Amino acid sequence: MKLKELMQAIPVYTGEASAAIEVNQIAQDSRKVQPGTLFICIDGEIVDGHQFADRAVQLGAVAIIAEKQLDVSVPVLYVRDSKRAMAMLADYFYGSPTQALKLVGITGTNGKTTVSHLVEQIVRENGEQTGLIGTMYRKIGDEILETKNTTPDSLTLQETFRDMLLSGVSTAVMEVSSHALVQGRVYGSDYDVAVFMNLSQDHLDYHHTMEEYAYAKSLLFAQLGNSYNLSNPKIAVLNADDKENVRMQTATAAHIITFGIKEPADFSASNIQITSHGSTFDLKTPVGDFSLKIKMIGNFSVYNVLAAIATSFALRIPVINAIATVESIPGVKGRFELVNAGQDFPVIVDYSHTPDSLLNVLQTIDEFAEKRVFVVVGCGGDRDKGKRPQMAKIAVDYATNPIFTSDNPRSEDPHAIIEDMIQGVPGSDSYVVHENRRDAIRYAVNMAEAGDVILIAGKGHEDYQVIGDEVIDFDDRVEARIAIEKKLGLA
Numbered sequence: 001m002k003l004k005e006l007m008q009a010i011p012v013y014t015g016e017a018s019a020a021i022e023v024n025q026i027a028q029d030s031r032k033v034q035p036g037t038l039f040i041c042i043d044g045e046i047v048d049g050h051q052f053a054d055r056a057v058q059l060g061a062v063a064i065i066a067e068k069q070l071d072v073s074v075p076v077l078y079v080r081d082s083k084r085a086m087a088m089l090a091d092y093f094y095g096s097p098t099q100a101l102k103l104v105g106i107t108g109t110n111g112k113t114t115v116s117h118l119v120e121q122i123v124r125e126n127g128e129q130t131g132l133i134g135t136m137y138r139k140i141g142d143e144i145l146e147t148k149n150t151t152p153d154s155l156t157l158q159e160t161f162r163d164m165l166l167s168g169v170s171t172a173v174m175e176v177s178s179h180a181l182v183q184g185r186v187y188g189s190d191y192d193v194a195v196f197m198n199l200s201q202d203h204l205d206y207h208h209t210m211e212e213y214a215y216a217k218s219l220l221f222a223q224l225g226n227s228y229n230l231s232n233p234k235i236a237v238l239n240a241d242d243k244e245n246v247r248m249q250t251a252t253a254a255h256i257i258t259f260g261i262k263e264p265a266d267f268s269a270s271n272i273q274i275t276s277h278g279s280t281f282d283l284k285t286p287v288g289d290f291s292l293k294i295k296m297i298g299n300f301s302v303y304n305v306l307a308a309i310a311t312s313f314a315l316r317i318p319v320i321n322a323i324a325t326v327e328s329i330p331g332v333k334g335r336f337e338l339v340n341a342g343q344d345f346p347v348i349v350d351y352s353h354t355p356d357s358l359l360n361v362l363q364t365i366d367e368f369a370e371k372r373v374f375v376v377v378g379c380g381g382d383r384d385k386g387k388r389p390q391m392a393k394i395a396v397d398y399a400t401n402p403i404f405t406s407d408n409p410r411s412e413d414p415h416a417i418i419e420d421m422i423q424g425v426p427g428s429d430s431y432v433v434h435e436n437r438r439d440a441i442r443y444a445v446n447m448a449e450a451g452d453v454i455l456i457a458g459k460g461h462e463d464y465q466v467i468g469d470e471v472i473d474f475d476d477r478v479e480a481r482i483a484i485e486k487k488l489g490l491a
Contacts, residue, residue, distance in 0.1 A: 037056070134174060195311055221252035362399060374400075381414075
């Protein structure tokens, strides 16, 4: 594409966009620059891309988008906001792919990953080719691609959406983080359905207050647009039981579908029964009432299923088809995942890394635990410190045997993080501390007996641990299995 044509996507800029310059790709990372690249300088939180403009030119950049004055040998086009400009350029360069896709965005503190996988599976089993973007990976059909953030930057997003279209994808489902919404990573993404799961404390190191955090989530619903189209309606799917439901309703002009357990909702569950093997409930919908038996455990799983079925309804998939799919799915990797190596007590690995998610999981375990409940729990470094004492208190209040340990300490001292946790349980003597996470898991497994339950919380699907600037291999599920096999004399 000619540079002059590409720059039509930007209404205001300074500099000369030559009609003779051919742009073959766009990059914001100088390491990805090849001959024919338009390089965009992003002034980020850690790195300022303007510092790499010379390097980009050396590697073959034919033009540069910048906010700050540069002295380089190729044309520089100056914009007020290079992140916003990147979204506009990416959307145009890749052919506005989300205008041709059905796009579902799911936001909220807890449940995004599970609901995105449930919806993606429902759509697949309804005969469509699907794409998925989220915490665990990007997925185009059956192809798995790695991802660094829950929601990638706008350039990566639009390229991924383009690749989805080329692969025959008709519906894409993605997790949308609050960081991404505030930072404009999803600018240019034309959502058809936006889903709000819940809001509880998380990321206050970034958003500072719950008010700011809630506002960030509401941006997704504002971005559904302000027009109505009978053949392609924009729909907001909202949790009626969460108080921030009202904020999301106010933020959007779209049609609204609700789900819930406590408050009146379009999709509601009643007569919920939880066991160690699954959950049953009665489902009320706009098209009739049904009885469900799912393999997932807990009230939070019921909420996830309600959200998935309501979202599928918004996508015009028959409710009975959605029910058949959710009843067949055992769950999502790292979300209340059972590790079974022949032991006589359940070991559960879960991604619960916020106070609310930890509380939900422990309350669910309490419904079927016969004897003691062990919980291995830590808190991440360089993240919201306010969560630490809350997480510890929940562990002490809802587990008989809490074990405080490291999660991803990153640049912080693991011992100092645990000390922050302990501040939430003054006077308690029910917990033990094993700073090394492997030791903590082995301690829990070795102590557990028949009828006990072990929860290993915080990392879920993650197969690494970040200590200082080192990323080491570490998977809670693998560590638990090794510990169980050693206890049973199988290893």
